[in-house]
Amino acid sequence: MSKAATLLWPLRRSPALDWFVRMNHEQPYLDNLFDELCHKLVEDGLPITRATLNVRGLHPQFIGASVIWRDDGRPFEMRFISPADVEGPSFHNSPIKALYEGAEGVRQRLDMPVSGPQYGIYADLRAEGLVDYVARPLVGSDGRRHSMTFATAREGGFSTEDLFMIDDLMPLLAMAAEARVGRRITKTILETYVGKEAGLQILAGNIRRGVHEVIEAAVWIADLAHFSELVDRSPREEVLEVLDTFFDAMGKPIQDHGGEILKFIGDAVMCVFRLDSPDASQRALAAARDAYHAMEAIGQERRSRGLEPLGYGLGLHVGQVIFGNIGTQDRLDFTVIGPAVNEAARLERLSRTLSRHVVISDAFADQVGRDALIPLGQHQLRGRETPIDLFGLPEEEGNPWSYVV
Template sequence: MTAPSNVDPATGHSGSDVVHWLLNETRDQRFIDNLFAELCVRLQRAGIPVKRASLHLLIQHPQWLGARVLWVNGMQEATITRVDYDVQQRPEYIGSPVAELQGGATEVRENLERDPAQGRQHGVYRELRAQGLTDYVAWPMLHTLGKRHAVAFSTNRPGGFEDSHIAFLRNLLPLLALVSEIRMKNRLARTLLETYVGSHAGEMILAGATRRGSGTTVHAAIVICDLRDFTKISDNWPRDDVIDLLNDYFDALSEPILRHGGEILKFMGDGLLAIFPLSEPKACANLLHAVTEARQALAALNDKNSLAGGAPLRYGIGVHVGDVMYGNIGSRSRLDFTVIGPAVNMASRLEALTKQLGKPVLLSRAFADLVSGEFKLEHVGEHQVRGFAEPIELFAFHG
């Protein structure tokens, strides 16, 4: 790699110091934003007059298309802005340098000192000129399998970047692409695990809990929710409407559960399985607060659907507490990280009983004893539960 051969007299650093640092001293830095901010500071020390720099990353996340990592002169940390999926239809993207690069351009360079009427017309260039910057350059940052991101640098140096500055930054791209891809893949692995198995299970898997049969016993409150008449809905509604309905339904349930410290382990068609480990303080109370908020959200969803002529969603929620086996179960090549055990079976049976008893939320006596005095519960007597020899004393919760 070609680096500026001279040492900057003000700092005693050279471009080769930047290369050495990227190659040998970044292995313990997990986060791309911190790494990028330090890179920019080191570039300045090496005599590269960078005053503003940004990374534009496409990420695989259920909520965001990408992220912008922005560093500005004087910042010790970069800022991260999430980019929504609809950004490609917005004026800030259309005609932007990132759009040009994603469209196949190999370099975007703009002299910000010349008459704006003679240059590219886009808001980003007006913004850069307003900040007193004189030169802008951006390149695609290429990752494996055709993944295309972007990196941009600006300066306020009169006359802009020198040719040697541009050459060094351009030659630095493959190394920056390598170290950034490693961090992005690590973040992607974590994001995918959080998305599909939950944050706690994801942490355990990343820590090495990948062997079939490995796991631990967790004392937890278990909540199972199921949507009523879903087969009828899916048979009679258009496919896209069914998907939208399920997504809205799961949002109404999931957000309160996560907000109150629960962990969602599984979406089962139209059902949900979550746990609140009792190692956390007030886990059972938090579960009932989550159920209360979820029911309020479902009521609001039903109101919205009724305006469109839709039938109200009905559901059942079963809650129990006990020891569950939490770990890897499945075939040799396909595993599921979940919970099993009699306590899970009991919560499932209680959910099924909600339809028979006409009570949307049923709690076992074992769970109710842990929240007695904090919440108003309705005693609904003892009932036979399929798969269990003795009748179970049940309580209804109305939120």
């Protein structure tokens, strides 16, 4: 090591820390970085038998994640932490909670009497044959606290030099964790609010107005019936519950079958299935079927409570769309536009007169096979010079939907 490098990093004590300073940029994901770091530390003599990395983040369903590493050849294990997980007694009686609340560290020899709080995890660690436990906070520049723990089965536990190495690692890992957690949070926020593909486009820097691509896609547009009347006559809690119920029934099948939700427009949802795989239209049809069955189940549940089922229409079409960035100079939106989008919306509106929830175009039917669908006859779409054949789901035969205009 050069004299300059020694002056820049006088506390560097091991090849593992040297590797971390120089090479951690090669691992973009925090869980993989943690895994490789633990292996490097063991190679460098730190007697780690078990280690955990606990990070707090922003996600609609989870408040964080925990990575568990063991020195037994098994791959690391990742667990996502839900709000319910931090409400139970195991978290409230844990060193992780103490670290999050400001503790500077926890160290307990497990082969000796407990000298501080009797955390519940100690018994579990002893059962695994571990004799020493260390937990340290990883503090970011924004004050957000994550944590890391080490445990060993080596007789005598961690040495003073081992603890120095752990403490030297903490500020380095805190910086690496902050950058990666921030990137993960940004990605999650973008996926949550603009969709996966649009989020990737934004992260890639495609944020100038007019940036676009032309894609072939199956276009899905679904809309609740009588929503304006519901808003006028119902408490806002009921309105929001109905919206969430409808969007869950539509959104889960879309995501389960590989579609991308682009936007929620009031009480409507728009999504696309890119035709870059030969089964994309079949997946879009399977999603529509799943959504129909989900809404039927919701209708039965509402009838049991003396409520009307939720009316809705869903239009399925296929064609070329422009996927891109539109809006003002400083407020942009990733969306799809084009004749195929307009026709999907017109198909959805035809559900009112056809007493069908799902209305499918001839172009889409040709993609999946007309024999799999029920002919609904020829109908005129606004903007079309001639009528086109329309189709519905076999599931809706004998179960018409009376859409009162």
